Amino acid sequence: MNILQVDGLTGGYSRNRPVLHDISFAVRPGEMVGMVGLNGAGKSTTMKHLLGLLIPHSGSVRIKGVTLKEQPDTYRAAYAYVPEHPLVFEELTVREHLRLTAMAYGIEAAAAERRVQQLLGEFRMDAKADVFPGHLSKGMQQKLMIMNAFLVQPDLYLIDEPFLGLDPLGIRSLLDQLREVRSQGAGILMSSHILATLEQYCDRYVVIHEGRVRAWGTLDEIRNAWGGKEGERLEDVFYRIVDGAEQS
Numbered sequence: 632m633n634i635l636q637v638d639g640l641t642g643g644y645s646r647n648r649p650v651l652h653d654i655s656f657a658v659r660p661g662e663m664v665g666m667v668g669l670n671g672a673g674k675s676t677t678m679k680h681l682l683g684l685l686i687p688h689s690g691s692v693r694i695k696g697v698t699l700k701e702q703p704d705t706y707r708a709a710y711a712y713v714p715e716h717p718l719v720f721e722e723l724t725v726r727e728h729l730r731l732t733a734m735a736y737g738i739e740a741a742a743a744e745r746r747v748q749q750l751l752g753e754f755r756m757d758a759k760a761d762v763f764p765g766h767l768s769k770g771m772q773q774k775l776m777i778m779n780a781f782l783v784q785p786d787l788y789l790i791d792e793p794f795l796g797l798d799p800l801g802i803r804s805l806l807d808q809l810r811e812v813r814s815q816g817a818g819i820l821m822s823s824h825i826l827a828t829l830e831q832y833c834d835r836y837v838v839i840h841e842g843r844v845r846a847w848g849t850l851d852e853i854r855n856a857w858g859g860k861e862g863e864r865l866e867d868v869f870y871r872i873v874d875g876a877e878q879s
């Protein structure tokens with residue numbers, strides 16, 4: 632069973648002006664899917680539907696086989712979300728954020744402390760463990776969001792443009808951790824404009840353009856569908872897809 636299944640999703644911010652049209656794609660357990668598209672293509676709007684912040688006008692979003700309406704607790708407990716812009720509580724330190732997340736997800740205290748320590752080390756945040764977010768750099772705040780997600784160890788990771796604020800070591804740590812959770816069976820959906828990095832890590836791609844899926848599958852499948860040459864890079868295929876769409 633797919634961990635995430637999006638079928639014919641039409642939606643957006645107002646009923647009479649949908650932003651997304653008939654979006655379909657899926658994420659399997661143990662798979663990383665890259666979501667790509669130009670500014671305004673509909674990636675964040677898609678994410679908001681997956682998070683349950685927007686309600687589909689038609690079509691459906693299933694996580695672990697259930698819609699948010701059918702089983703809200705199962706649906707919400709199955710994913711962790713890393714937003715593009717960090718959302719932090721000003722009055723909680725880094726460690727307190729992580730403890731709060733552990734409590735909210737019912738993670739046993741001793742196990743949570745061990746994981747927190749590991750994550751602080753992995754993301755080079757030991758020295759900042761007892762610091763308030765207002766005293767962290769933007770990239771460090773982003774690391775806090777990322778550590779929260781890995782602490783929960785969900786079945787599905789939803790990650791919005793993670794690379795822009797992170798330093799090269801932070802990016803490496805994120806990708807290493809994602810590889811590890813993927814090998815343990817988690818599904819990952821990651822949106823990004825950094826196509827060269829996505830290409831190194833993702834198993835499949837969904838290309839969104841003007842609110843519609845223009846291409847979906849492995850790089851080979853997408854290349855074949857768009858008449859690409861063998862070995863052509865994601866960036867070049869992407870360029871032809873959106874350029875072709877503009878001209879059609």
Ligand SMILES: Nc1ncnc2c1ncn2[C@@H]1O[C@H](COP(=O)(O)OP(=O)(O)OP(=O)(O)O)[C@@H](O)[C@H]1O
Pocket residue numbers: 644650668669670671672673674675676677
């Ligand atoms: N809160 C909102 N209310 C109404 N329309 C919105 C809102 N947020 C985004 N939109 C519109 O929805 C469309 C898709 O935007 P979205 O934010 O999903 O794009 P994106 O692919 O995430 O772009 P980017 O790469 O710039 O983050 C755009 O036309 C945008 O103007």
